Amino acid sequence: xxxxxxxxxxxxxxxxxxxxxxxxxxxxxxxxxxxxxxxxxxxxxxxxxxxxxxxxxxxxxxxxxxxxxxxxxxxxxxxxxxxxxxxxxxxxxxxxxxxxxxxxxxxxxxxxxxxxxxxxxxxxxxxxxxxxxxxxxxxxxxxxxxxxxxxxxxxxxxxxxxxxxxxxxxxxxxxxxxxxxxxxxxxxxxxxxxxxxxxxxxxxxxxxxxxxxxxxxxxxxxxxxxxxxxxxxxxxxxxxxxxxxxxxxxxxxxxxxxxxxxxxxxxxxxxxxxxxxxxxxxxxxxxxxxxxxxxxxxxxxxxxxxxxxxxxxxxxxxxxxxxxxxxxxxxxxxxxxxxxxxxxxxxxxxxxxxxxxxxxxxxxxxxxxxxxxxxxxxxxxxxxxxxxxxxxxxxxxxxxxxxxxxxxxxxxx
Numbered sequence: 001x002x003x004x005x006x007x008x009x010x011x012x013x014x015x016x017x018x019x020x021x022x023x024x025x026x027x028x029x030x031x032x033x034x035x036x037x038x039x040x041x042x043x044x045x046x047x048x049x050x051x052x053x054x055x056x057x058x059x060x061x062x063x064x065x066x067x068x069x070x071x072x073x074x075x076x077x078x079x080x081x082x083x084x085x086x087x088x089x090x091x092x093x094x095x096x097x098x099x100x101x102x103x104x105x106x107x108x109x110x111x112x113x114x115x116x117x118x119x120x121x122x123x124x125x126x127x128x129x130x131x132x133x134x135x136x137x138x139x140x141x142x143x144x145x146x147x148x149x150x151x152x153x154x155x156x157x158x159x160x161x162x163x164x165x166x167x168x169x170x171x172x173x174x175x176x177x178x179x180x181x182x183x184x185x186x187x188x189x190x191x192x193x194x195x196x197x198x199x200x201x202x203x204x205x206x207x208x209x210x211x212x213x214x215x216x217x218x219x220x221x222x223x224x225x226x227x228x229x230x231x232x233x234x235x236x237x238x239x240x241x242x243x244x245x246x247x248x249x250x251x252x253x254x255x256x257x258x259x260x261x262x263x264x265x266x267x268x269x270x271x272x273x274x275x276x277x278x279x280x281x282x283x284x285x286x287x288x289x290x291x292x293x294x295x296x297x298x299x300x301x302x303x304x305x306x307x308x309x310x311x312x313x314x315x316x317x318x319x320x321x322x323x324x325x326x327x328x329x330x331x332x333x334x335x336x337x338x339x340x341x342x343x344x345x346x347x348x349x350x351x352x353x354x355x356x357x358x359x360x361x362x363x364x365x366x367x368x369x370x371x372x373x374x375x376x377x378x379x380x381x382x383x384x385x386x387x388x389x390x391x392x393x394x395x396x397x398x399x400x401x402x403x404x405x406x407x408x409x410x411x412x413x
Contacts (some may be wrong), residue, residue, distance in 0.1 A: 001053045002027050002068060003076070005110060006044050007088060016041040019063065020052065023115065028062040029054075029070055037073040047079035047087055047110070087111055098399065105404060105413060117401055120244055121389050125190075127238030128211065131231045137186040137213065142175035144168055144192055148363040157196045157206075168194035171382050173314070174367050176214035177343055180378040181370040188213040193382075198408055201282075202397040203335060203387060207406040214380030221316075221326035221342040222257075224379040225302055228330065228338060229253050232300070239392070248392060255300040256292050257328070263288050263303050278307035286334035304328040313357045316344040316379075326379070333391040340381035347371040 004022030018029040018041055029052050031041040044050065054070035084103075085096045087110045095101070101108040108114055132139070145166045149156040157168040172189050179187045193210040215227060229251075236250050258266070264274060267284050270291065275281045280288065280303065292301040304327070305318060311325035318324045330338035344350045350371060354361055361368065389401040399405035404413065 001051065002029075003051045004049070005087075006046050006048045006050060006079075009044055009046060011042060018044060018050075018052075020050065021110070021112070025112075026063040028059065028064075028067040029073075030059075030067050031070060031073075035070065037070050040073045040075070041070075044073075044075070045079050045081045047083060047107070048075055049077040049079075050075055083107065098397065099410075102399070102405060102410060103413070109403075114400075116244065117389060117393060117395070118403065119242075120239065120246070120393060121385065121401070123238045123242040123244070124235045124388065124392070125211075125385065127235035128188075128231050130238065131234040132186075132188045132213070135186065137188045138179075138184050140175070140179055140184075140187050140189050142169070142172040142189055142191065144194070146174070147366070155196045157194050170195055171210065172212050173312075173382070174370075176212055176380055177314070177367075177375075177378065178370050180214055180216050180343075180345075181373070181375040183376075185216040185376070186213075200408065202399075203282075203390075205386075205398060205402065205405055205407050208384065208386055208398075208402065211383040211385050212380065213383075214378055216376040216378045218342060218377055218379050221304070221328055221340065221379055224340045224342065224381060225255070225257065225304075225328055225330075228340065228381055228383075229255055235388075246392065249299075251298065251300055255302055255330075256296045256298050257302040257304050258288070258292075259305045260303055260307065260324075261305070266291055278310045280329075280336075282335075285331055285336060289331050289334040292331075299333050301331050302328045303331065308356075311341070313353045313359060314343050314350060315341045332388065335387055335391060336384075337387045337391075338381050338383045340379065342377070342379035345371055345375045345377050 002020050004020040006018060007021035007026060008019035010017040014033040016031040020027045020029055031038050051074040052068055052070045053072045054068045056066050056068050058065065059067040085101055085107055087107055089095050145161065146169050147166060149167050149170060156170055159166050159168060171193055172191065176187060176189065189212045191210065192207055194207050196206065197204055218224060233250060233253065236248055239246060239248055260278065267274060267287055270287055272284055272287045289301060292298055305324045306327040308323050308325050311327045315325040315327050318326055326342040328340050329336050344353060347368060351361060351368060354364060386398050386401040390398045395401055
């Protein structure tokens, strides 16, 4: 028995070929004119859902090397004959424009190459989870409604919450750190992240899935980088074991680590214009990644030791009085996929850094209280898995790696 969608249909006067598609692949069903199910097969439409029972026979020319000769064809769900977008794109036909495909995302995702995206994501995550499991991480499930924004800046969604305002979390940052103050030592979180950015790039969305982890008793941000490297290697191991026929190599450790000051010097030597003194533009990210690939033969690079102006108020400084923080961004194939840092856990210094940023202490009082009663030194990372998948599969846009993308223009389906 096979069940699935009618992927292709070729009707001739005395024989009908039906290609059935499901997650296992394609199966050819051959219905001859003397078969009792000939008229049923003749009335099928593309993308109808059917159940076929019968005998499988060897057929070298058929998908998988065998075909079914049916005894019974049941139509479980008949599809309208006029599809709003094609599921099977033939020959040199161009694929439907992305906005239209996303309007009919459930049809778009029937394409095997689109289904593969989420199979890859699933296996990649298994590798990370393997690391978290083997290293005694605790999974936590933070809220997304917050009384105060979780990051500095205005890129936050404000919502009505009974008689007051609430905010959709820009990250679970505060709650990861609360777990460190609670003595959990190692935690990870997987959940939605919201950014009210009016951005129309191939890498930004207003809602995305974030992977976050936080660890205690670290010496510096290099310990966080060490841990993430191990997670990434496990993720790539899982992909290789899944045998998706992907051209992925296990990244060697340690990953290259270049300070922001060094990166700017390298870029200047390459003739790449710098838009900001203390940050990298998308063009600079691509250029430094190409440099690292050529010089270090590596697809990953950590850009470390950011200026305090590009660091959150809770990032620890390199040392007392330094203008540099213990922050790092991880670039993969030319795009930022992670921001990490050692956090400032000493309450008096944390308060001073809040004031230095010109922020009000009052809205942060609950957060600041986490550090008044003892808290281990700690650090962690926020990871964009969709960006990983986008680059692993060579997709043109992070939306393609997202089940149901949300951006400035899209809130449906």
